[in-house]
Amino acid sequence: MPPDPTQPVLRVSHLSKSFVVHAQGGLALPVLRDVSLAVSPGECVALVGRSGAGKSTLLRCLYGNYRADAGSIRVRHRNDNVELAGAEPRVTLDVRRRTLGFVSQFLRVIPRVPAIDVVAEPALRLGATETEARRRAEFLLGVLGIPPRLWLLPPATFSGGEQQRVNIARSLIVDYPILLLDEPTASLDEGNRAGVVELINQRRDAGTAIVGIFHDAAVRDAVATRIHDVVPPGAQP
Amino acid sequence: MxxxxxxxxxxxxxxxxxxxxxxxxxxxxxxxxxxxxxxxxxxxxxxxxxxxxxxxxxxxxxxxxxxxxxxxxxxxxxxxxxxxxxxxxxxxxxxxxxxxxxxxxxxxxxxxxxxxxxxxxxxxxxxxxxxxxxxxxxxxxxxxxxxxxxxxxxxxxxxxxxxxxxxxxxxxxxxxxxxxxxxxxxxxxxxxxxxxxxxxxxxxxxxxxxxxxxxxxxxxxxxxxxxxLDFDDHPFEIETWSESCALCGSKESFLDEMIVDDTGKRLFLCSDTDWCQERQGEREGAPPEVPAK
Amino acid sequence: MTGRPLLSVRELTKRFGNRVACCDVGFDLWPGEVLGIVGESGSGKTTLLNCLAGRMTPDAGSVIYDSNASGLVDVHRLSEARRRLLTRTEWGFVNQDAREGLRMGVSAGANIGERLMAIGERHYGEIRQTATDWLGRVEIELDRLDDRPTDFSGGMRQRLQIARNLVSNPWLVFMDEPTGGLDVSVQARILDLLRGLVENLHLSAVLVTHDLGVARLLTHRLMVMQGGRVVEDGLTDQVLDDPQHAYTQMLVASILPA
CATH class of the missing domain: 3.40.50.11310 (Bacterial phosphonate metabolism protein PhnH)
Structure with a gap:
């Protein structure tokens, strides 16, 4: 049975997460308690809350980067509902490869690999031809204002803003049904920020489900369809 | 025993x-x-x-x-x-x-x-x-x-x-x-x-x-x-000589090379002495033709 | 997710006298996965690798490999002949010290060509052509084909060792600290090369390293070993970014910031 387009593609229920620091005698730092959230295609949910409230932790739990202590994270993947909390690594990796894109604040630079190949890699992994992947990578780098003279250089030497845009291009080269954005415009100037906003909106309108942290209120207003308050466990009633 | x-x-x-x-x-x-x-x-x-x-x-x-x-x-x-x-x-x-x-x-x-x-x-x-x-x-x-x-x-x-x-x-x-x-x-x-x-x-x-x-x-x-042992494109081959034995004239036997004087004059002789002597005998004796190979 | 694991390890234990080198280790390695084994010196990771690769006989437990040629085989119950055949056709093993994995007395071309000749390739020109191709793939100048590894730098030797292993198109490669003992810039080049080869050839690999940076770059999954036991395992970025076990937290906290 094909998935119902109005049904959520990401469903978080009763998610909890603490960090236990063994170096400090097993001190437990609760960050998320009983978080529930559902996101449908075409929605862009902006996570808001004060600094340290756990927005970034939530996003990383959704991506499988942080391990959920309790609760459930279900995503629609290959026409099926897949549980990400406690999933085997290969399941999480397959979900990341096809379904779940993530734009972090920082690009994890791979030594010696040119920017164009960094961007093209996720598409190649999904079976795009070399020519096709490069064409899309060039298009995205162009839209994001990376000058062609930088395309064949490894991004290690790029400025923060340039690295961030390479990172965005890399996450947008595949049409992931679900996108997680952690401050995608943090180190960008006005002009480039507008370009990124436009790309995000295009994806959203094409049916991508988006969860993001947008520090910049103008950006948030431009992309978000809904706000989700993230409240630290101690502040809850 | x-x-x-x-x-x-x-x-x-x-x-x-x-x-x-x-x-x-x-x-x-x-x-x-x-x-x-x-x-x-x-x-x-x-x-x-x-x-x-x-x-x-x-x-x-x-x-x-x-x-x-x-x-x-x-x-x-x-x-x-x-x-x-x-x-x-x-x-x-x-x-x-x-x-x-x-x-x-x-x-x-x-x-x-x-x-x-x-x-x-x-x-x-x-x-x-x-x-x-x-x-x-x-x-x-x-x-x-x-x-x-x-x-x-x-x-x-x-x-x-x-x-x-x-x-x-x-x-x-x-x-x-x-x-x-x-x-x-x-x-x-x-x-x-x-x-x-x-x-x-x-x-x-x-x-x-x-x-x-x-x-x-x-x-x-x-x-x-x-x-x-060999390779398909480098097959095993044996040695051949352009010279022949100075004593029996053999071209098909294994030849030893000898330096015979101070000027470096070289001579080739059969390494197999018995083979060489038999052939010399045949050459001196009745049938002068080369023995069948 | 369908299919079956390439390698299934169960309850693997190896002792040296009274000392337990690795204890009750079990995991499944799936096709295309790169598994990292991390831990400090003496944690049992190299012993575990040697038991997995059939170089050492465990005291207990099993290593089942899904062989391309003959289906599921118990690595430690195979005859020595079949195990050795497996290790030089479907498997590779990259040693930390390239000198152990290379024939130092013969040329680079002969080093690469050995596996081909061992499985019956008898055309010199074709062996040489394949060796030349591989030299290029591991970024060694083609005119070094007839030079001996004794004349190579450490990084080149390691790349040659990689080529020597991959020439038979193995399915599974074991690597023991492949960048250990090399300069940082040389390391980066080898890591990048390995990353590309693993990706493009759809290799599965088990990689032992004490360098968490290497693990992050090359592996999909990690097993953290301490005192011969696996104390934590999971997705590489999750283990490194959200370590659960005290020992893993200590390991991660010990890295100097880049």
Missing amino acids: PDTAIQDGAYNYAYLDEQTKRMIRRAILKAVAVPGYQVPFGGREMPLPYGWGTGGIQVTAAIIGRDDTLKVIDQGADDTTNAVSIRRFFARVADVATTTRTGDATVIQTRHRVPETPLKEGQILVFQVPIPEPLRMLEPRETETRTLHALSEYGVMQVSLYESIARHGRIAKTYNYPVLVNGRYIMSPSPIPKFDNPKLDRSPALQLYGAGREKRIYAVPPYTPVKS
């Missing part, structure tokens, strides 16, 4: 005691049963140093009988010191007839050559072997070479031939050229010139190889396939 009465009286027939000969014969039987496989044996001290044919002598001593006719060659020649000594040794301790004629011999002990005259059924060729392990220069550990033989893991031998072509443009090995016996074991043919390798293949004679220092015996039974 065999006759132990020898001219000297002090030695058993054929020098070795009967138990030792039995032990060596058992090793030989096993070697014949597993062509190309190196069988360890309890090598004895012989009245000559290692390197002078102690392995070959023990094999000959174990198989020789009064009815045999023995020929001994060293580098093809019957008249070198080593060949003469060994021939006289057996004439004395084993009471056997000796000959220099390849065709007349039943047992031929050899160092570094195979006679040019084709061997026949019933003849036994005994090789003196300095280093029996063909993989020794590539793999120093005996435990590992044994495993490689046991599992037929012979990639490393091919590697050495590859390396030779890479360095010299061709397989530069000219003697002790490795062979595959009966499609199973890689064997050192002893330091014979590769010219002689084709004579080992499906030979009607029995080939026995004795290594005295390393105490190994191996064998190639009559009519056993013996293939010289």
Whole structure:
């Protein structure tokens, strides 16, 4: 049975997460308690809350980067509902490869690999031809204002803003049904920020489900369809 | 009990005691049963140093009988010191007839050559072997070479031939050229010139190889396939000469090159003295035509 | 997710006298996965690798490999002949010290060509062509084909060792600290090369390293070993970014910031 387009593609229920620091005698730092959230295609949910409230932790739990202590994270993947909390690594990796894109604040630079190949890699992994992947990578780098003279250089030497845009291009080269954005415009100037906003909106309108942290209120207003308050466990009633 | 009465009286027939000969014969039987496989044996001290044919002598001593006719060659020649000594040794301790004629011999002990005259059924060729392990220069550990033989893991031998072509443009090995016996074991043919390798293949004679220092015996039974290793695009080839023997005119035998005076004048002679003399005899005698090849 | 694991390890234990080198280790390695084994020196990771690769016999447990040629095989119950055949056709093993994995006395071309010759390739020109191709793939100048590894730098030797292993198109490669003992810039090049080869050839691999940076770059999954036991395992970025076990937290906290 094909998935119902109005049904959520990401469903978080009763998610909890603490960090236990063994170096400090097993001190437990609760960050998320009983978080529930559902996101449908075409929605862009902006996570808001004060600094340290756990927005970034939530996003990383959704991506499988942080391990959920309790609760459930279900995503629609290959026409099926897949549980990400406690999933085997290969399941999480397959979900990341096809379904779940993530734009972090920082690009994890791979030594010696040119920017164009960094961007093209996720598409190649999904079976795009070399020519096709490069064409899309060039298009995205162009839209994001990376000058062609930088395309064949490894991004290690790029400025923060340039690295961030390479990172965005890399996450947008595949049409992931679900996108997680952690401050995608943090180190960008006005002009480039507008370009990124436009790309995000295009994806959203094409049916991508988006969860993001947008520090910049103008950006948030431009992309978000809904706000989700993230409240630290101690502040809850 | 065999006759132990020898001219000297002090030695058993054929020098070795009967138990030792039995032990060596058992090793030989096993070697014949597993062509190309190196069988360890309890090598004895012989009245000559290692390197002078102690392995070959023990094999000959174990198989020789009064009815045999023995020929001994060293580098093809019957008249070198080593060949003469060994021939006289057996004439004395084993009471056997000796000959220099390849065709007349039943047992031929050899160092570094195979006679040019084709061997026949019933003849036994005994090789003196300095280093029996063909993989020794590539793999120093005996435990590992044994495993490689046991599992037929012979990639490393091919590697050495590859390396030779890479360095010299061709397989530069000219003697002790490795062979595959009966499609199973890689064997050192002893330091014979590769010219002689084709004579080992499906030979009607029995080939026995004795290594005295390393105490190994191996064998190639009559009519056993013996293939010289090579590459498809660098096939095994034997040496050829544009010169011919200065004495008998042979072009098809293995020739030794000699410098004969101070000006560097060179002369080519057959390495196999018996073959050369027979051909000289034929040339002087009645039918002047070249013998059939 | 369908298919079956390439390698299934169960309850693997190896002792040296009274000392337990690795204890009750079990995991499944799936096709295309790169598994990292991390831990400090003496944690048992190299012993575990040697037991997995059939180089050492465990005291207990099993290693089942899904062989391309013969289906499921118990690595430690195979005859030595079949195990050795497996290790030089469907498997590779990259040693930390390239000198242990290479024949130092023969040329680079012969080193690469050995596996081909061992499985019956007998055309010199074709072996040489394949060796040349591989030299290029591991970024060694083609005119070094006839030079011996004794004349190579440490990084080149390691790349040559990689080529020597991959020439038979293995399915599974074991690597023991492949960049250990090399300069940082040389390391980066080898890591990048390995990353590309693993990706493009769809290799599965088990990689032992004490360098968490190497683990992050090359592996999909991690097992953290301490005192011969696996104390934590999971997705690489999750283990490194959200370590659960005290020992893993200590390891992660010990890295100098880049």
